[in-house]
Amino acid sequence: MSLKNLLLLLITALFLAGCTTMAPKENLPFPLTNQEFADPVKVVSIPLPIIASSPNEGITFGALTAFLLHNKKEEVSTLVAPQVNYNKNFGTTATLFATFYPVEDRYWEVALSKSTKVNEDFEFKLRDSTLLDKKLELNAFLFSLTDGSARFFGFQQTSQKANETNYADQETGFNLSAGYQIFRHVQLVVGERFKKVDIKHGAITKVPFIREKFDPAEVPGMDGFTAHAQKLGIVYSTLDSPTLPTWGGYARVAVEASVKRLGSSADYRHYEAEMKAYYPLMNAKFISVGRLAYNQTLGHDVPFLERSILGGETTLRGYGRNRFIDSSYFLLNLEERIRLFRWEIFDVNADWEIAPFIDLGAVMERLDKASTRSFEFNPGIGFRAVVRPNIVGRVDLGIGKEGPAVFVGLGYPF
Known part of the structure; x- marks a missing residue:
C-alpha cells in the first residue's frame, strides 16, 4: 500500500473513531488532569483531516485526533492532538501537540514534531499570571527547530x-519575560532573548x-x-x-x-x-x-x-x-x-x-x-x-x- 493510500485510510479510521468517553481520573495523571477535574473525566475525541497549502511548504495532507479533556465546569482544560502529515518536500511528519490550563490564568503548551526529511520542531511555552495577587505575569518559550522551507528573496519591498x-x-534558544502591573491596566515588561542560528541546506x-x-x-x-x-x-x-x-x-x-x-x-x-x-x-x-x-x-x-x-x-x-x-x-x-x-x-x-x-x-x-x-x-x-x-x-x-x-x-x- 502506498503512503498516500495509507494516510487516506488513517483519515477514514479517525472519523469513525470520534466519540465521547468517561475515563477514570487515575488513568489520566497530572498534567493531563488536576484537582479541577471530576472523576471520571469527560474525554471527547475529534478526528480531523489536514489539508494545507502555503507558498513556502507546498501542499500538506494528513490527519489528527484532538482529545479534549473537560474539567468540572465543562470547560476544555487540556487538549492533546497527535497527528501524521505527508509533504513531498519533508516526507512524513509525526507531531504531538498539547496545551494545558491547570488553573485560570496559567497555561502550558508543548509541541514535538519530527519529519523524515530536514524538519523538526521541539517547543515549550508557559504563561503564568497567578503570582503576587495576579500582578506578576511570567512568560517562557524554549525551542529547538529546523525549518527546511525557509526562503530569502533579498532586502527591501522590491525584492523579486x-x-x-x-x-x-536551524534555531535553538529561549524567550523569557516578566510583566508587573504598575497601574490598573498598565504593565511594565522586561525580557531576555537568546537564539543560536545556523543556515543549512533546505528541503526545497x-x-x-x-x-x-x-x-x-x-x-x-x-x-x-x-x-x-x-x-x-x-x-x-x-x-x-x-x-x-x-x-x-x-x-x-x-x-x-x-x-x-x-x-x-x-x-x-x-x-x-x-x-x-x-x-x-x-x-x-x-x-x-x-x-x-x-x-x-x-x-x-x-x-x-x-x-x-x-x-x-x-x-x-x-x-x-x-x-x-x-x-x-x-x-x-x-x-x-x-x-x-x-x-x-x-x-x-x-x-x-x-x-x-x-x-x-x-x-x-x-x-x-x-x-x-x-x-x-x-x-x-x-x-x-x-x-x-x-x-x-x-x-x-x-x-x-x-x-x-x-x-x-x-x-x-x-
Missing part, C-alpha cells in the same frame, strides 16, 4: 520573486540554495549568528481575555538591545509599537478587530533574520513567512469575525466563524521613506472553530501578488 532562494533555518530542491545567489558579505547572518537581547516595554490592556478577547483595547511599546559584549554577533536595536482593538456587536456575533504595528531595527551588520520582517500567517497572509525584509515595517490588519452559528459536535460546544480580512503592509529603510506604491494589499477570508475559553482552530486564505496562500493552525492571528 525571481531571486527566491531556499535554506534550512527546485529552488536555489541561498548561498548560490547571495554573497554572505552582503547578507549578514547567512553563515549563522547568535542573538542575545534584552527588552524593556510598557503594555496597556483592557482586553476581556488574554487568549480569546471579544472587546477592549491593547497597546504596546518596547525597545530591545542586542550587544556584542553579551554574546550577540552584532550590536543593534529593535523599536516596536503595536495597537489592537476589539469591538463587538449583537452580543459578539460580530467582532470588528484591528491591529496597527510598526517595527524598526537600527545597527550595523544586523543578521537578516533579526531585521524587520513581514509575511506569513500572522502578518501578510497573502505571502509565505519572511517574504519581505528591511530595516523597518508598517503593518495594518483588519478583520470582521462573524459567528455563523453555535454547534455541538462530539459533545463540544463550538462557535463557527467566518472572518473576511485585509492585510496591508510594507517594509522600508525607515518610515519617512515609505511609498504608497510599496504597500502590499492582501485581502482574504478565514474560517475558525472556537471552543471557549481557550481554543481556536483556523484556516486563513490570503491573496497576494504572487498568488494565494493558505495557513492552517491554532489561535487567532492577532
